[in-house]
Amino acid sequence: MSDNIWYESRLYFDPEQEGEDLGFLHPDDLYKQHQWVWRCFAESELTQADFMFRVDMALPVPTVFIRSKRQLKEAIQSWKVTTQIKENQFETQGLVQFSLRANPTVDITPKGEKTRRHDVLMHAKKQAQHANSNVNEAVDVAAKAWLDKKLQKGGLEPLMQCIEFSNYKQHKVAKKEGAKSIQLSTLDYFGVAKVADVEKLRQVLQTGIGRSKAFGCGLLLVKPL
Numbered sequence: 001m002s003d004n005i006w007y008e009s010r011l012y013f014d015p016e017q018e019g020e021d022l023g024f025l026h027p028d029d030l031y032k033q034h035q036w037v038w039r040c041f042a043e044s045e046l047t048q049a050d051f052m053f054r055v056d057m058a059l060p061v062p063t064v065f066i067r068s069k070r071q072l073k074e075a076i077q078s079w080k081v082t083t084q085i086k087e088n089q090f091e092t093q094g095l096v097q098f099s100l101r102a103n104p105t106v107d108i109t110p111k112g113e114k115t116r117r118h119d120v121l122m123h124a125k126k127q128a129q130h131a132n133s134n135v136n137e138a139v140d141v142a143a144k145a146w147l148d149k150k151l152q153k154g155g156l157e158p159l160m161q162c163i164e165f166s167n168y169k170q171h172k173v174a175k176k177e178g179a180k181s182i183q184l185s186t187l188d189y190f191g192v193a194k195v196a197d198v199e200k201l202r203q204v205l206q207t208g209i210g211r212s213k214a215f216g217c218g219l220l221l222v223k224p225l
Helices: 030-038 120-130 135-153 198-207
Strands: 005-013 051-056 063-068 079-087 095-102 105-108 116-119 156-158 164-173 182-195 220-224
Touching (some): 030 051, 095 135, 105 120, 116 120, 120 135, 120 182, 135 164, 135 182, 198 220
Antiparallel strands (some): 051 063, 095 182, 095 220, 105 116, 156 182, 164 182
């Protein structure tokens, strides 16, 4: 995305409309989610860099959040769509409430070996077990430290006492049956942060946080308090 302008869309499932059921948005099938969101755009030259999304089936009404630099189709069967054009959303510093579904990873390079990517939570768990330390505490510290680093880079200073996370899941994503799968984890964060750098925040809103954006991660949702 570019030029500080983007489209902020929310899609609400409408069971009264005839059309698709919700099977294609199963929370454990991230590739089907990816395919479905891709079909919400009419642009033939669409690329993955053009949008981010998040599927939330736990809300009272199943909802899909999409942030993009291209407009969605005018109508999407079975869904009510609201879209706003966003430009320079934050002009001043202040407090914001945020929500993020992320794939927290860390790159580790053992001596004399190649760099390997690890799940932040599982890496912290294994380290704590090896050191005979409190596993829950180690996982909590690691998960929040990862988020703190990412938000600070994105112009936000999180109020650490207000940060919570939940809904940790491990996924195997395959494009088709029998194909080699990609393994990744997802974690939902929410909390409060102070806007420290408006320009950095604008940038991270458009580029996202962390990896696996093609599979519903990285979209930072913020609301001024």
